[in-house]
Amino acid sequence: MVDAFCATWKLVDSENFDEYMKAIGVGFATRQVGNVTKPTVTVSQEGDKVVIRTHSTFKNTEISFKLGEEFDETTVDDRNCKSTVTLDGDKLVHVQKWDGKETTFVREIKDGKLIMNLTFEDVHAVRTYEKA
Numbered sequence: 001m002v003d004a005f006c007a008t009w010k011l012v013d014s015e016n017f018d019e020y021m022k023a024i025g026v027g028f029a030t031r032q033v034g035n036v037t038k039p040t041v042t043v044s045q046e047g048d049k050v051v052i053r054t055h056s057t058f059k060n061t062e063i064s065f066k067l068g069e070e071f072d073e074t075t076v077d078d079r080n081c082k083s084t085v086t087l088d089g090d091k092l093v094h095v096q097k098w099d100g101k102e103t104t105f106v107r108e109i110k111d112g113k114l115i116m117n118l119t120f121e122d123v124h125a126v127r128t129y130e131k132a
Helices: 017-024 028-036
Strands: 007-015 040-046 049-055 061-065 071-074 080-088 091-098 101-110 113-120 123-131
Touching: 007 113, 017 028, 017 113, 017 123, 061 071, 061 080
Parallel strands: none
Antiparallel strands: 007 040, 007 123, 040 049, 049 061, 071 080, 080 091, 091 101, 101 113, 113 123
């Protein structure tokens, strides 16, 4: 269930994120900020919706959605996406589609940490969060 994800998480490690951002088309200046920003992510369940709030010195975002239902999402780097989040066993799978492209985030809890695997075409990044 989503309950395992419901907490406040602080980014502690990021692997290959610059290459991932470059692959999805994020500009140089935004990538530089993205590489040094350590966001805090809060996942909560409010009624039948899941809410993910991301806070950083760069930008704050919030998405609210029902599992399995497509919703409109404007990303931190200002892409307008059609997104869907589903629960696949104990993994939260987030798919963003825009301009004929698609990226996938798979969030899972391992050893008390939130591991986020980001994939776009053949580029893969991993972001690791610990409870704040």
